[in-house]
Structure formats: structure tokens, C-alpha cells
Amino acid sequence: MQPPSEEDSAPPPPPIDGVVIQSICAAYDNDPHRMMDILIDTQAHFRWISPDAMHQIADLTGLSRIEVEGVASFYTFFSLTPNGRVTIRLCDDIVDRFAGMPEVAKAFEAELGIALGETGADGAFSLEYTPCIGLCDQAPAAMINDIVVTNLTPETAREIAARLKAGDTPEALVSDRFEALAPHARATRMVDNNIRHAGGVLLGPVPREAGLKAALDLRPSQIIDMVEASGVRGCGGAGFPSGRKWRFAAETEAERRVVICNADEGEPGTFKDRVLLTERPHLLIEGMTIAARAVGATEGIIYLRGEYAYLKPLVEEALAERRDAGLLGQAIMGAKGFDFDIRIQMGVGAYICGEEGALISSCEGLPGEPKTRPPFPVTRGYLGFPTVVNNVETLCHVARILDRGAKWFFDMGTDGSHGTKLFSVSGDCLNPGIYELPYGLSVHELLEMAGGEDAAAVLVGGPSGTMIARDQFDRRLTFDDLATGGAIVVFNGERNILEIVEYYMGFFVHESCGYCTPCRVGNVFLQKAIGKFRNGLANPEDIDYLRDLSATIIETSRCGLGMTSPNPILSTLDNFPLVYSAMVKPSKDRVRATFDIQSAIDGARKIAKRRSQIFDRDFTK
Amino acid sequence: MTELPKARVATASLAGCFGCHMAILDMDERLIDLMARVDVDRSPLTDIKRFTRRCDIGLIEGGCCNEENVHVLQDFRRNCDVLIAVGQCAIMGGLPAMRNAIMHSDDPLRECLDEAFLTGRYIRNTTHNAPNDPALPLLLDEVYPCSEVVEIDYNIPGCAPTGDVIYETLISLLAGKFRGFEREKIRFD
Numbered sequence: 001m002q003p004p005s006e007e008d009s010a011p012p013p014p015p016i017d018g019v020v021i022q023s024i025c026a027a028y029d030n031d032p033h034r035m036m037d038i039l040i041d042t043q044a045h046f047r048w049i050s051p052d053a054m055h056q057i058a059d060l061t062g063l064s065r066i067e068v069e070g071v072a073s074f075y076t077f078f079s080l081t082p083n084g085r086v087t088i089r090l091c092d093d094i095v096d097r098f099a100g101m102p103e104v105a106k107a108f109e110a111e112l113g114i115a116l117g118e119t120g121a122d123g124a125f126s127l128e129y130t131p132c133i134g135l136c137d138q139a140p141a142a143m144i145n146d147i148v149v150t151n152l153t154p155e156t157a158r159e160i161a162a163r164l165k166a167g168d169t170p171e172a173l174v175s176d177r178f179e180a181l182a183p184h185a186r187a188t189r190m191v192d193n194n195i196r197h198a199g200g201v202l203l204g205p206v207p208r209e210a211g212l213k214a215a216l217d218l219r220p221s222q223i224i225d226m227v228e229a230s231g232v233r234g235c236g237g238a239g240f241p242s243g244r245k246w247r248f249a250a251e252t253e254a255e256r257r258v259v260i261c262n263a264d265e266g267e268p269g270t271f272k273d274r275v276l277l278t279e280r281p282h283l284l285i286e287g288m289t290i291a292a293r294a295v296g297a298t299e300g301i302i303y304l305r306g307e308y309a310y311l312k313p314l315v316e317e318a319l320a321e322r323r324d325a326g327l328l329g330q331a332i333m334g335a336k337g338f339d340f341d342i343r344i345q346m347g348v349g350a351y352i353c354g355e356e357g358a359l360i361s362s363c364e365g366l367p368g369e370p371k372t373r374p375p376f377p378v379t380r381g382y383l384g385f386p387t388v389v390n391n392v393e394t395l396c397h398v399a400r401i402l403d404r405g406a407k408w409f410f411d412m413g414t415d416g417s418h419g420t421k422l423f424s425v426s427g428d429c430l431n432p433g434i435y436e437l438p439y440g441l442s443v444h445e446l447l448e449m450a451g452g453e454d455a456a457a458v459l460v461g462g463p464s465g466t467m468i469a470r471d472q473f474d475r476r477l478t479f480d481d482l483a484t485g486g487a488i489v490v491f492n493g494e495r496n497i498l499e500i501v502e503y504y505m506g507f508f509v510h511e512s513c514g515y516c517t518p519c520r521v522g523n524v525f526l527q528k529a530i531g532k533f534r535n536g537l538a539n540p541e542d543i544d545y546l547r548d549l550s551a552t553i554i555e556t557s558r559c560g561l562g563m564t565s566p567n568p569i570l571s572t573l574d575n576f577p578l579v580y581s582a583m584v585k586p587s588k589d590r591v592r593a594t595f596d597i598q599s600a601i602d603g604a605r606k607i608a609k610r611r612s613q614i615f616d617r618d619f620t621k
Numbered sequence: 622m623t624e625l626p627k628a629r630v631a632t633a634s635l636a637g638c639f640g641c642h643m644a645i646l647d648m649d650e651r652l653i654d655l656m657a658r659v660d661v662d663r664s665p666l667t668d669i670k671r672f673t674r675r676c677d678i679g680l681i682e683g684g685c686c687n688e689e690n691v692h693v694l695q696d697f698r699r700n701c702d703v704l705i706a707v708g709q710c711a712i713m714g715g716l717p718a719m720r721n722a723i724m725h726s727d728d729p730l731r732e733c734l735d736e737a738f739l740t741g742r743y744i745r746n747t748t749h750n751a752p753n754d755p756a757l758p759l760l761l762d763e764v765y766p767c768s769e770v771v772e773i774d775y776n777i778p779g780c781a782p783t784g785d786v787i788y789e790t791l792i793s794l795l796a797g798k799f800r801g802f803e804r805e806k807i808r809f810d
Contacts, residue, residue, distance in 0.1 A: 587772055592771055595769055600761040601688050603760075604688075604730060
């Protein structure tokens with residue numbers, strides 16, 4: 001149907017747009033569920049998603065423009081204004097800040113002649129901050145388009161900016177013969193793996209396809225029994241028993257089932273999946289294939305966070321190799337009826353998409369908003385089909401369990417927390433990096449290995465985990481004591497606890513999807529309240545206020561973000577009470593010492609050009 | 622039979638509309654009953670401007686929008702054993718706190734005064750100046766709820782709270798029985 005003629009008066013989009021957008025949408029069969037990919041390609045081509053483009057995409061995919069804009073405006077890396085040819089995203093994580101990011105940022109600003117958050121008038125550069133990009137072990141770090149640079153100093157920042165200005169491509173910063181390098185070589189030139197301790201499960205020697213071969217000799221229900229017997233639990237942080245998850249999905253009647261790998265490693269301070277994706281992509285895909293065999297899935301998705309775009313070619317290469325070797329596709333390893341293939345879904349910079357429901361929404365081409373539970377994804381997930389979502393590390397574990405047996409895995413670790421865990425240690429320690437260790441070691445033991453003995457505070461599990469003080473370093477890293485998705489961030493005695501807390505609250509304010517009001521608004525209030533503490537303007541009651549408001553946010557949010565976002569405050573209130581009480585100003589005569597009348601009337605004094613009759617002395621007398 | 626000594630009560634209206642004071646009068650004939658139990662000290666109802674002595678209860682209507690509000694409120698805190706914020710303006714800042722919404726400005730107070738007295742669409746101001754008589758108290762940078770300036774013991778919510786609620790709260794306070802409000806008294810709908 002032709003649009004009504006009145007609309008013809010609107011300025012027509014440049015004709016080139018139309019053709020390009022048509023071909024982009026056609027590449028995804030005009031499927032609205034592939035909206036993420038359509039928008040990613042659109043932005044890659046035009047460097048922004050223009051209103052015209054949104055209009056055309058809506059027409060082609062059968063959606064309304066506002067639905068397309070809903071997706072485009074949700075994700076941080078989508079830009080609704082024209083970006084520069086080169087977009088530089090500086091990692092604004094607290095670890096990067098402490099490692100000197102502010103000076104690096106100044107160097108970039110000075111050399112490029114633009115301020116943070118700006119795009120240059122010539123359209124050459126955009127400069128912005130972004131939360132943790134998973135490179136805390138080599139901070140300060142930054143993304144330049146799809147490549148990453150690490151261990152920045154003001155000098156290297158100036159050099160990078162100068163080279164880019166002189167016309168070098170971002171890829172040329174990595175190597176002159178970037179295109180000729182294999183994907184793995186490109187990744188390891190950009191980023192050090194920093195594997196400091198390889199354990200026996202994932203980072204030690206791993207035989208290829210041993211687990212998958214074993215799985216093919218078993219019935220699907222036997223695979224699930226084995227995974228359940230191994231005691232492996234979700235490694236993304238929540239720790240749900242993986243076997244049980246699979247059983248639910250397998251038992252649900254459905255014509256299609258889906259296996260999704262959650263590689264949206266967004267929790268600040270976590271970078272273990274980065275290393276697994278770099279070094280063990282085949283093991284991961286093997287684990288996904290086993291999961292598919294167990295639950296009867298035919299399609300798989302690897303949801304790769306946008307910050308790890310530099311790893312996409314590497315994973316793509318592994319997928320292609322496996323298709324060629326008959327390890328993906330039709331009749332895998334010759335087993336009739338065992339069909340399974342995997343696509344990569346890129347994320348676009350949204351922490352919330354690490355949440356299972358939000359991740360599925362994102363794969364479906366929707367804004368990354370969590371879904372109401374129940375129904376749980378194992379019964380109604382991706383496009384309504386039973387869906388198993390597992391973390392990268394979990395799926396790698398599964399492949400090893402099938403190879404070595406459930407007992408082998410079960411015997412490692414402690415009661416309730418079996419096997420090994422990859423800890424990503426960063427911050428104030430000598431040897432930041434990845435440590436693969438059995439569950440159950442103490443924080444102190446890990447700090448000794450990492451050379452972080454003078455730590456004053458350790459954040460276990462990232463901002464949604466727990467911040468502990470020295471007196472608790474003997475606590476154990478298990479699901480039952482200190483649970484972690486892998487992040488161990490070390491802070492020495494010179495770091496300001498309240499600055500750290502305020503940063504992380506700002507992070508949650510930024511990353512809240514906005515669906516639940518207590519999370520959208522409450523986190524802003526919490527951040528403001530912490531600001532009051534930092535400025536010495538907090539009353540004794542403000543401590544109760546922090547606890548009350550935190551309880552409300554936890555109680556009334558529907559997903560894990562809101563249920564854990566007050567944790568930086570709650571765990572520091574419990575473990576660093578003196579930090580707060582030192583900043584509190586008690587009232588005198590029950591009149592608040594924290595209310596500063598002089599600063600409150602200063603503006604009016606200047607406007608009225610006279611002194612206060614009440615609060616200022618009269619010097620004329 | 623020994624009569625209990627009468628309690629002393631003081632009231633003030635800060636940045637409010639006097640609606641809460643109207644609500645106090647809205648107790649109707651129960652005012653007579655209340656007056657048998659309390660003496661009213663400093664209050665616009667008695668037109669007494671200064672505390673004659675220490676009071677048992679202070680009722681505050683309105684938040685703080687200028688330095689005089691702060692001065693009065695601090696004076697009440699120093700002279701009253703129990704201080705009660707009556708109505709939303711005293712508790713949260715209320716309607717006057719709408720000016721706190723001017724936040725993306727380098728000089729929000731000036732912007733507020735300009736719009737109120739000079740540039741607003743329906744302004745007819747022949748002086749072309751914002752009022753600036755030396756007798757006028759200086760405005761605060763924003764409107765503050767009372768609890769940010771002094772400690773408040775109790776809040777009576779409402780805009781305005783009904784005379785019933787104020788009466789019952791005072792009576793149960795005087796009897797030493799006040800334990801907060803029943804849910805249906807403070808619900809919104």
C-alpha cells in the first residue's frame with residue numbers, strides 16, 4: 001500500500017539509504033526478531049541510526065517506527081546522532097580510574113580537540129566514556145571502534161590520537177598487517193590473557209571433542225543425569241544447578257528448543273569469559289552442542305557482549321571450522337537426527353542483557369528488558385520456546401565433565417560448590433589476571449597468590465556482590481559463603497570506600513532498564529545519599545534511610561539488577577561501618593548541623609545585593 | 622480531683638498556604654475540648670510573635686523557602702519538646718518545592734525570579750524588577766523540607782490533613798498514647 005500523499009511532503013531520505021537499508025534488512029529476511037543485527041549493520045554503514053533509517057526499517061520489518069526507536073534508543077552503543085568515523089570509548093570503571101584513566105582521558109581530549117561526550121565538527125572522532133569493558137587486569141583500557149587498546153598512559157594516548165589523526169586505521173594500531181593475522185593472533189596482540197594459574201578443568205590441557213564423543217554414546221537423559229551428578233552450578237553468578245535447568249527444558253513439550261550461551265560478561269571486574277572465548281572457543285561450542293543433545297535443541301545463540309566485538313571473528317572462525325568438520329550442522333559426528341547450529345548475537349552495550357530474560361529479549365530484537373517470571377525461560381524462553389541459558393564457563397565445564405566423568409568434577413571443590421572456578425582478579429595487586437582454582441579457597445589465599453596482601457577491601461562478585469574488609473579475608477569463595485561470578489576486585493588502604501560505592505551506584509543508575517520505578521528512581525536517590533555522605537552532609541538518620549530505601553528496591557524490583565544494586569551500600573554499611581559513622585554529622589540541640597544556611601542564602605545575597613538581616617553580622621555598626 | 626497541668630502548644634506557618642492552620646480550626650467544636658487541655662503559646666492563632674516560655678508541642682506548617690523560615694524553625698526546635706511537621710509542605714517541601722525542578726540552569730534562583738516577576742507570559746510588572754525590599758528575607762537556593770533543617774519528631778501527612786486527624790493525633794500525644802497512624806488514615810486513595 002502506498003502511504004497517503006500528505007506524507008510525501010516530508011523530506012525524502014537520501015536515495016542511497018533506501019537501497020542499503022533494503023539490502024541490510026533483506027540479509028535478515030526482514031525479520032523483526034533480528035532487529036539488533038539490522039540496527040548494528042545500519043549503524044556500521046551510516047555511523048548512526050537516523051530517523052529516516054528507522055522509518056524505513058520499520059516499514060520493511062512490519063513494525064512501527066516507535067518500536068524500532070525503542071530498540072535503537074535502549075542500547076548505549078547505538079547512536080541516534082551521527083558518530084565520528086572513529087569512536088573512542090574509554091573504560092570508566094573504578095579500576096581504570098584508579099589506574100589513571102582521568103589523565104588518559106585528558107590526553108585524548110587535548111590531542112583530539114574534543115571533550116568527552118562530543119563528536120568533532122569534522123566528523124572524524126567521537127570520544128565517550130563507557131562502563132567496564134572487561135579489561136580491568138590491563139587498565140586503563142579503551143575501545144576504538146571494534147578494536148581495544150590496553151595499559152594506556154597519557155603518552156600512549158597522545159600517540160594513538162596522533163596516529164589516528166594522521167589517517168591510520170584503528171586496526172593499524174594493532175599491527176601493520178592486521179588483515180593478514182589469524183583472529184586468535186589479532187586478539188592476543190590486543191589483549192593479554194594474563195592466565196596466572198591454570199587449573200585442571202578449563203585452562204589446563206584439554207583434549208578436543210572428547211566430551212562430545214562421550215555424549216554421543218549416551219542417551220540425552222543420561223547426559224542430564226551426569227551433569228546433575230557432577231554438581232556443576234551456573235558460573236555467571238546466580239549458581240543455579242545446571243543439570244536441573246536442563247531437565248526442566250528437556251521435560252517441557254515443545255517443537256523447538258534453544259540453547260543460549262551468555263557471553264555478556266558485564267559485571268564490572270569480571271573478565272574470565274574473555275579469556276575462555278579467546279583460548280577455549282571450541283570447548284565452549286562443544287559444551288553448547290552437548291547441551292543441545294541433552295535437551296533436544298536445534299538452534300543455539302552465543303550472545304556476545306558488544307565490548308567483545310574484537311573476539312567475534314575468532315568465535316566465527318571456530319564455528320566455521322566446526323561446520324566444516326561436521327561438528328555443527330546436520331547429523332553431527334554422523335549421528336542421524338542430531339542437528340544443531342549456532343549464530344552469534346552481538347550485544348550493544350547494555351549490562352542488563354546479562355540477565356537471562358533481558359538477554360532473551362535482546363536476541364528477539366527487543367529492548368533488553370527482563371521478562372516477568374514465571375514462566376521461566378526453561379519453559380517459555382526465546383520466541384516462546386524452552387530455552388537453556390548458560391554462562392560461557394558453565395558450558396565449558398560441561399564438556400569437560402562429559403569427558404572425565406561426574407565424580408571427577410564432583411570431588412573437586414567443597415560441599416555444595418564443586419569443581420573449579422575462574423577468578424578474575426584486578427585492582428591493587430601485583431598480578432592481576434585469571435586464576436583457575438577449586439572452590440573453597442579463602443580470599444586471603446587468593447590475595448597471596450595475586451600479590452594483593454596489603455588489600456584493605458576486596459569486592460567479591462562485582463558491585464552486585466559483597467565488599468569485605470580485612471577481618472573477613474578468611475571467608476571462603478563458595479556459593480554458600482562468598483558467591484561470585486568471578487570478579488575479585490582488590491582495593492588498597494588508600495582507596496576511598498565511599499568513592500567506590502558512589503561510582504558503582506552511578507553504574508547501576510546508568511544500567512537500570514527503567515522498567516521498575518524503585519530501581520529506576522531509587523538507585524538515583526541512593527547515589528545522591530552517598531554523595532551527601534561524601535560531602536559530610538549526612539545525618540545519623542541517613543544510615544537508616546539507606547537501609548530502608550535499599551530494602552524497598554530489593555523487594556520491589558523484578559530482576560536481579562534491582563535485587564542486587566543496593567549491595568555496594570549494604571555490604572559496606574555492614575563491613576565498613578566506621579567509614580559511614582565518621583562522615584555523619586550529629587545535630588546540635590536537635591538543629592541539623594548538616595544544613596548550611598550560609599551556602600543556602602549565598603545565591604540570594606548576590607541577587608539582592610544585600611546581607612542577611614538574620615544570619616550575617618552587621619559590620620556597619 | 623487534681624487536674625493535669627495544661628500542655629503548651631505553639632504553631633507556625635512557614636512556606637505553606639495556611640491551609641493546615643485552617644485544618645486545625647476545622648476541628649469545629651472540639652476546639653473547645655482541646656482548649657481545655659492546652660494553652661496556645663506562640664502562634665498566628667494567638668498572634669503571639671515570640672515564645673513566652675518553653676512549649677511541649679510545636680506544630681509546623683510549610684517547608685523552608687527563605688532564611689526567616691529557617692530562623693523560625695530553628696527557634697521552634699530549641700523551644701519545643703516535641704516538634705510535628707503538619708502537611709506535605711512541611712514534610713516534603715510540597716508545592717513550593719516545585720521551584721527545585723529548575724535544576725539545569727547556572728543560576729536557578731535568578732531564573733525562577735525572572736519568570737515569576739519579569740519574563741512570564743502574564744506578568745504586568747511596571748517596576749521591571751523582582752521585589753527586593755530590605756525587609757524581605759533572603760530566599761534559599763531551594764525549598765527544603767523541615768526535616769533537613771531540624772530534627773522532626775512526628776509527621777502528620779495530608780494536604781491538608783483533616784481536622785479529625787490533627788485532633789486525634791494531638792489528643793493521643795497528650796495522653797502519651799500516640800503510636801503512629803492507622804493505614805487507612807494515611808492512604809492516598
